[in-house]
Amino acid sequence: MKKIILTIMLSLLLAGPVFAEISVVATLPWIGSLAREIGKDKINVTVLVRPSQDAHTIEAKPSMILAARKADVIMYDGLDLEIGYLPLVIESSKNPKLMPGKIGNFDCSRFVSVVEKPSTVDRSMGDVHPLGNPHYHYSPSNILRVADGMALLLAEADRANADLYLANHKAFADRVKEKEKQWSAVPLKGKKYVAYHKYFEYLAAEFGIQFIGYIEPKPGIPPSAAHIEELIETMKTAKPVAILVTPAYGMHESEFLSSKTGVKVIVLPHDVGSLPGTDDLISFWDKVVSLLK
Numbered sequence: 001m002k003k004i005i006l007t008i009m010l011s012l013l014l015a016g017p018v019f020a021e022i023s024v025v026a027t028l029p030w031i032g033s034l035a036r037e038i039g040k041d042k043i044n045v046t047v048l049v050r051p052s053q054d055a056h057t058i059e060a061k062p063s064m065i066l067a068a069r070k071a072d073v074i075m076y077d078g079l080d081l082e083i084g085y086l087p088l089v090i091e092s093s094k095n096p097k098l099m100p101g102k103i104g105n106f107d108c109s110r111f112v113s114v115v116e117k118p119s120t121v122d123r124s125m126g127d128v129h130p131l132g133n134p135h136y137h138y139s140p141s142n143i144l145r146v147a148d149g150m151a152l153l154l155a156e157a158d159r160a161n162a163d164l165y166l167a168n169h170k171a172f173a174d175r176v177k178e179k180e181k182q183w184s185a186v187p188l189k190g191k192k193y194v195a196y197h198k199y200f201e202y203l204a205a206e207f208g209i210q211f212i213g214y215i216e217p218k219p220g221i222p223p224s225a226a227h228i229e230e231l232i233e234t235m236k237t238a239k240p241v242a243i244l245v246t247p248a249y250g251m252h253e254s255e256f257l258s259s260k261t262g263v264k265v266i267v268l269p270h271d272v273g274s275l276p277g278t279d280d281l282i283s284f285w286d287k288v289v290s291l292l293k
């Protein structure tokens with residue numbers, strides 16, 4: 001009997017105090033990946049959008065609402081990228097923790113230096129990004145600031161594990177900063193490209209690459225024949241090294257343009273897990289830089 005009691009006491013001691021896990025819902029794979037870097041086993045993460053999906057055309061599903069109902073925090077890209085489903089998911093979840101203004105409503109874009117921020121908002125032209133370019137996950141320096149904010153949020157939401165979150169955050173940030181030295185040594189500055197969608201503006205800002213044109217005349221608007229003809233003419237003089245596209249969006253049109261111009265297509269990952277070898281944010285950036293090279 002004594003032995004059994006001793007064993008139970010010992011196992012309780014080893015198990016340590018039990019804390020509730022923080023339940024995180026992330027809209028996009030890269031956000032889930034960043035949360036896991038900082039939260040590790042102290043949080044459980046549900047990601048709403050699959051890596052194979054195009055983030056612009058997601059619709060709300062009952063499973064999303066169910067996940068949001070049980071969540072402590074919802075983390076999202078912001079800048080209206082999730083406008084088509086997220087407001088509905090949050091409202092239908094009836095989860096007071098996730099309502100706008102609450103600590104559990106975490107808009108990653110608050111920490112970002114937004115590019116292409118328009119002076120006036122006008123959706124009438126069909127622009128899907130009226131608040132500025134939402135694809136900042138291509139920019140390690142912006143994501144480092146999102147990581148700062150995320151670490152503070154988790155430390156605040158779960159104070160018992162605050163030191164762990166801050167240590168995990170520092171380890172991640174140190175790894176990224178080390179990698180940034182490698183990436184900045186790759187000679188990409190001044191290289192010219194065409195892109196299907198305005199996915200890579202933060203890459204341009206961070207790595208000094210240039211875009212001489214876009215297959216979409218405006219984000220979310222498919223190209224007309226006249227626009228393609230004009231782009232072909234521009235490409236003849238500007239001689240871009242490649243047409244950049246992502247697997248879920250614009251492949252067909254990019255290959256058509258390639259067949260007309262002889263300029264090769266490079267398929268870049270649009271999110272963590274969307275191409276082989278992009279299992280976390282650092283390998284995602286590694287892949288992007290090596291494909292551009």
Ligand SMILES: [Zn+2]
Nearest residue numbers: 056197198219
């Ligand atoms: Zn977009």
